[in-house]
Amino acid sequence: MTSPPLPAAPAALPSPRWSAWRRFVLHAGTLYLALYFLIGGQPLLGTGFEAQRVAAADGLHRLLFGRPLPPYTMTGSGDTAFDWTFALLVLGVSLLGGLVWTLASRRDPSPAYLRRLGDGLRVVLALWLTVYGLSKFGFGQFGLLHPGQLLTTYGESSPMGLLWRFMAASPGYQYVAGVAELLPALLLLHRRTVTLGALIAAVTMTNVLALNLFYDVPVKLFSAHLLLAALVLLALDGGRLWAFVTGRSFAARPAASSSRWEAPTAWVVTALLLGGAVASTLSGLPKLETARQEAAQQGELLRTRGFHWVNEQPFNR
Known part of the structure; x- marks a missing residue:
């Protein structure tokens, strides 16, 4: 006697689509974290353009509060008026960039x-x-x-x-x-x-x-x-x-790259x-x-x- 055929494995359910607001949060968040760590607090790109950062933060401070930033000096503090204002500037740029990114690309990440x-x-x-x-x-x-x-x-x-x-x-x-x-x-x-x-x-x-x-x-x-x-x-x-x-079981983390050089x-x-x-x-x-x-x-x-x-x-x- 032949054994009955095994039942077919259930088809994998397709992943749910990303809604527009989720894509916006992802895009804006990506831009914000990248900009903050590269040019914001303790910037990875260094402080070679410190004058430009201070000028940008001073412009936003004047726009919001009608007065210039307090004089900026390197004191070791990361919570000065300059630091908070520059973080707010990075947030604004990231929100705008995230909106443009979301409207331009409607595909899931x-x-x-x-x-x-x-x-x-x-x-x-x-x-x-x-x-x-x-x-x-x-x-x-x-x-x-x-x-x-x-x-x-x-x-x-x-x-x-x-x-x-x-x-x-x-x-x-x-x-x-x-x-x-x-x-x-x-x-x-x-x-x-x-x-x-x-x-x-x-x-x-x-x-x-x-x-x-x-x-x-x-x-x-x-x-x-x-x-x-x-x-x-x-x-x-x-x-x-x-x-x-x-x-529940879960798949192993995929390989680290899809490119031979990455x-x-x-x-x-x-x-x-x-x-x-x-x-x-x-x-x-x-x-x-x-x-x-x-x-x-x-x-x-x-x-x-x-x-x-x-x-x-x-x-x-």
Whole structure:
């Protein structure tokens, strides 16, 4: 006897079409993230055209508020009036560009486009998580607690000063914070661990943003955009994440490129960016013993001169 024929496999259901508003959000969001990370906060393209950026932001500020921007100087703060105004300018340009893009192209975004968007966000996140993670291993961000700081009372401290002394008091905890940033950076480099890396990066950056907000650290805008990049990466993988949560099977992540030159070029660019960031960061970091000696010498020098800390600044008694 012959066995009955096996039932035919059900035909795959076609993917639902993208609505116009979803395509607009995708296009405008792509333009915004690209412009912000390339020429906005801590621009990847450098600050060679700083005067043009300031002039553009000043023009928008005059248009909205009828007065020029406050004088712009490089203070290390990423939350100045210039930074917020320029981010608003980038948002406006991106919304306009996204609208034109959506009207000009009514096709659904291709898998290659979504993959390249994800790859760009992976590089940005891995780059900055590496920079901030390495700085904690070398005590280049918080430093180490020195005797002069111990003379500061809580009442004389700013919220940011309290956070900095809390971190500076423990080299071990700075190592832990560095691992929390370097681990997702490494996971983001391989396509099989991108989702896990984005998930850990989102948790890490949520904590960083909360510290910046509630301790008034002037890197709120930039840390919020790094968190946004991690969330967008997770959203691009939303279907596979939902399948994992609900216990359903899901397809493996497709190969990284559809062109023979795309993958090698992407790896070369990524290696150059990360290599430059690592070299630049490590070259400016003190070693543990050197950092301890410098902290002790600085504190002793200020104490012998009769100085103490008030609102994070040395004042004579």
